[in-house]
Each structure stands twice: as structure tokens, then as C-alpha cells.
Amino acid sequence: MKKITIAIDGFSSCGKSTMAKDLAREVGYIYIDSGAMYRAVTLYSIENGIFDGDVIDTEKLKKAIKDIQISFRPNPETGRPDTYLNGVNVENKIRTMGVSSKVSPISALDFVREAMVAQQQAMGKEKGIVMDGRDIGTTVFPDAELKIFVTATPEIRAQRRFDELKAKGQEGSFEEILENVKQRDYIDQHREVSPLRKADDALLLDNSNLSIEQQKEWLSEQFGKIVNK
Numbered sequence: 423m424k425k426i427t428i429a430i431d432g433f434s435s436c437g438k439s440t441m442a443k444d445l446a447r448e449v450g451y452i453y454i455d456s457g458a459m460y461r462a463v464t465l466y467s468i469e470n471g472i473f474d475g476d477v478i479d480t481e482k483l484k485k486a487i488k489d490i491q492i493s494f495r496p497n498p499e500t501g502r503p504d505t506y507l508n509g510v511n512v513e514n515k516i517r518t519m520g521v522s523s524k525v526s527p528i529s530a531l532d533f534v535r536e537a538m539v540a541q542q543q544a545m546g547k548e549k550g551i552v553m554d555g556r557d558i559g560t561t562v563f564p565d566a567e568l569k570i571f572v573t574a575t576p577e578i579r580a581q582r583r584f585d586e587l588k589a590k591g592q593e594g595s596f597e598e599i600l601e602n603v604k605q606r607d608y609i610d611q612h613r614e615v616s617p618l619r620k621a622d623d624a625l626l627l628d629n630s631n632l633s634i635e636q637q638k639e640w641l642s643e644q645f646g647k648i649v650n651k
């Protein structure tokens with residue numbers, strides 16, 4: 423069966439990673455969470471004095487960027503990849519509100535995007551990959567055979583993220599999460615480099631009223647239409 427490239431983009435916390443991981447597992451493709459890479463750069467910046475409040479020392483980060491190595495390794499317990507920053511497992515740390523509140527300004531920096539996009543393109547050069555993010559169908563893999571753009575209302579997305587963080591015992595009120603979701607959407611859509619937008623040839627999926635199982639079936643169907651053509 424021919425191998426293709428699958429790009430899943432969309433708004434924050436709508437279920438992109440969930441559907442991307444499910445499909446990758448089902449069809450035996452590599453799954454890459456590009457958001458985890460931007461989150462890892464943000465964690466590095468927080469831990470290495472690159473932030474002074476909300477101000478970013480861009481010169482310092484520019485010098486450090488080549489020393490920031492991000493990789494993914496399978497976690498046998500969860501059956502999903504964990505994110506490693508310079509060899510250390512940071513999967514839990516990068517999902518905190520502290521990182522969520524600082525990730526979009528870091529992701530708007532051109533040199534950060536350049537470094538991440540180069541790594542993402544190298545990961546996908548053999549195809550057989552599902553990658554989710556904000557600019558996968560527009561910038562990272564503009565020739566992807568299957569492109570999806572996912573959305574849901576901000577309230578539903580914030581509720582999903584709230585439930586997730588609560589289940590992990592992490593802090594964050596619904597209002598704080600909703601505000602963060604809206605703020606990141608705004609910054610992601612309005613930045614100069616590779617802003618979040620639907621690629622012209624992407625299929626739009628509003629999953630506000632779909633269950634995880636239903637969206638998984640829908641995505642498998644779209645995949646089948648392309649590989650069985």
C-alpha cells in the first residue's frame with residue numbers, strides 16, 4: 423500500500439493529537455506532535471532564564487536554539503510517544519499551564535519556526551507520517567496527500583482541556599483555560615510567520631458534537647479514500 427503524508431491542523435485543544443495518534447496507530451504510521459516541540463522550546467526558555475516576566479531575550483534564545491534537541495520515544499505504558507528535551511523526558515512538564523501561557527509568543531519567533539520546521543520535514547521525508555499542529559498543511563508539508571483542519575467552539579475545547587488537566591491532578595480553572603485557549607488562537611492566527619489558517623485543500627472538521635470514536639472513524643474513512651484510490 424502506498425505511504426502518504428497526513429497533516430492535521432487546527433485550533434488549540436480540539437482533539438488533533440487524539441485523532442492523529444489513533445490513526446497513526448491504526449495504520450502503522452509515525453506520529454509527531456509538532457506542538458510538543460514548541461512546548462519543549464518554551465520549557466527550555468523558562469528554565470534557562472530566557473524569560474524576564476513575559477519579555478523574551480531573543481538574542482539568548484537564538485544562540486541557544488541549536489543546542490535544543492527534541493526527540494520522541496515510545497512510552498510502553500501509555501502506548502504513545504513521550505517528548506524528550508536534551509535527553510530528559512519532559513512529557514508532563516510541557517503540558518502545564520505555565521508552558522501553555524508562554525508557548526504562543528515563543529512559536530511566533532521566525533528563527534524558532536525555522537529550526538522546528540527543518541526537523542519536522544526531516545522526520546517526514548520517508549512519508550508514512552501523521553503530524554499535527556498549526557502550519558503542517560500550509561508550511562511543513564504543503565504537498566501532504568491528506569490535510570485536515572479541525573475546529574470546535576472555544577468553550578467545548580476549554581472544557582476538554584479542563585477535564586484532561588483535572589484528571590492529571592494539574593491546576594487551572596475553566597476560566598483560565600478558556601482565556602488561554604482564546605489568547606493562543608489569536609496569537610497563532612495573527613503572527614507574521616506561518617499563521618494558523620486552513621490550507622485551501624484541507625478538509626474542514628468541526629468536531630464540537632463528535633465523540634472521540636466518531637472522529638476516529640471519520641478520519642479513517644478519509645485515509646481509506648486516498649490510499650485505496
Ligand SMILES: Nc1ncnc2c1ncn2[C@@H]1O[C@H](COP(=O)(O)OP(=O)(O)O)[C@@H](O)[C@H]1O
Pocket residue numbers: 433434435436437438439440441554582583585586629632633634637
Ligand atoms: N471528540 C472529542 N470529544 C471529547 N473529548 C475529546 C474529543 N477529542 C479529543 N478529546 C479530548 O480533548 C482533550 C484535548 O485533545 P487533544 O487531542 O490533546 O487536542 P489538541 O491536540 O487539538 O490540542 C484531550 O483530553 C482529549 O482526550
Ligand SMILES: Nc1ccn([C@@H]2O[C@H](COP(=O)(O)OP(=O)(O)O)[C@@H](O)[C@H]2O)c(=O)n1
Pocket residue numbers: 433434435436456457458460461525526527529530554555556557558606607610
Ligand atoms: N505546528 C505548530 C504547532 C504548535 N504551535 C504552537 O505551539 C502551541 C502549542 O501547541 P499544541 O498543539 O501543544 O497546543 P494544544 O492545542 O495541544 O494546546 C500552539 O498554541 C502554537 O502557538 C505552532 O506554532 N505550530
